[in-house]
Amino acid sequence: MSNGQPPTMKDVARHAGVSVSTVSYVLNDSGPVAPARRARVLDAVRVLNYAPNEAARGLKRRSAPTIGLVVPELSNQFFALLAEGVEQAAAARGVLVVLCAPEAIDGGESLNGRLLRSQRLNGIIYLSGASTSPTSLLELTRLGPIVLVDEQVPGFDLPAIVSDNRRGAREVAQHVLEAGHRKIAVIGGPEGLWTAQQRLAGYREALAAAGIEPDTVPVFGGSYRQESGTELAAKALSGPSSERPTALLCANDLMAIGVLEYCRSEGILVPEELSVVGFDDLPLVSLLTPRLTTVRQPARDMGVRAANLLFELIDDKVDVPAPEPFPTLLQIRDSVATPLGSS
Structure with missing residues (x-):
């Protein structure tokens, strides 16, 4: 280029006489392009020695596998421990986690629903809260596989990781x-x-x-x-x-x-x-x-299992068996005593 800068997608489009979106369709193989236009774009790429910005393409495509994690709130240590388990399993696979806590902000569930829908997510782990909207959950099921954790939601035949x-x-x-x-x-x-x-x-x-x-x-x-x-x-x-x-x-x-x-x-x-x-x-x-x-109940282990189950579903392992509930364990400490007046 005459200004010493590397050519851009706009330069390729101008040279080929097509729109920038057409250039994107050709380079990413993401849309229909007539053979003659495709040939002009490829010729412009060769003439201009155009090299796509792979970092930018990766960001746009969200090439790193990404899952969503919806939790009611993080002030409850139980939910925070579950989230730690999900993050632990995701990190082991190089998967990013998008965290949404609907009750942290006004109108949170609808806003977080929009945020999740705006991401290219491979799947979602959903911790149901008291204010869960079936409509919002239904919308999220359209994004890809969903695994419930800690709760089951009536009317939704979704895999769930729970304790007994x-x-x-x-x-x-x-x-x-x-x-x-x-x-x-x-x-x-x-x-x-x-x-x-x-x-x-x-x-x-x-x-x-x-x-x-x-x-x-x-x-x-x-x-x-x-x-x-x-x-x-x-x-x-x-x-x-x-x-x-x-x-x-x-x-x-x-x-x-x-x-x-x-x-x-x-x-x-x-x-x-x-x-x-x-x-x-x-x-x-x-x-x-x-x-x-x-x-x-083992919150962190439940988070790990929920994430691993979601990864299996994302990998199209359709015959994944329903997980058994985690066993619970009674912890006897100091807050129970024989009632006053008992013999």
């Missing part, structure tokens, strides 16, 4: 019952979530096995957030002291932490006056006072 929530809830409720508690209340998760339903079912199985009619046990539906546990503890413990529950089964650790916060503010001793259990086994709960009895 029902068994875990049953075992922690059995532990509370074996300590002698009969006046029990549940601080459950959001009504529409599969995990909340499974955990409530597990609690009820344990209650029924102990001869307690499950429908007589009050259930307070929470949001899985810490402040929800605080608010619902006030409701659950609002009656006369003789009628209050002696144990609260909390459907996740964050709400259990909220319960402990309420008890401290009201001078209620845990576990002497009230036993409290959670679910998830977040790293911080073994550092609390008292240390929280809870159910461990």
